[in-house]
Amino acid sequence: MESSIKTDGKGRKKVYNACMEPCAIEKGMRLIGGKWKGSIIYHLKDEPVRFNDLTRMLGGATKKMVDQRLKELEEEGMVIRRVISDRPIAVTYELTDFGKSALSILDDLRKWSEANGIELNSK
Secondary structure (H helix, E strand, O other), X not given: OOOEEEEOOOOOEEEEOOOOOOOHHHHHHHHXXXXXXXXXXXXXXXXXXEHHHHHHHHOOOOHHHHXXXXXXXXXXXXXXEEEEEOOOOEEEEEEOHHHHOOHHHHHHHHHHHHHOOOOOOOO
């Protein structure tokens, strides 16, 4: 829904169709915008990946952080966890169709970041 601002005859401004919290963009950002979530989804794009391999792919993420984000993504219906071996326990993670639907957004974000040379300040 498009928001707009109109000025009445007395010069007062009024907002029409205001983005009420949370708006659609904020909902989407909350779903895939958490720390490491987008990267996890992106690394699961091709095939199921075992937990330790995924942690290695992410580099700077701790196992605890990856585990926490995977649980969140599973609860949100974006990732499926499959046990492939009981002894020792081994699991893989793969994207659901809903999770795959975010890939084009994440790829556009990656291209935008690379094209603009986005660098983060380390604070």
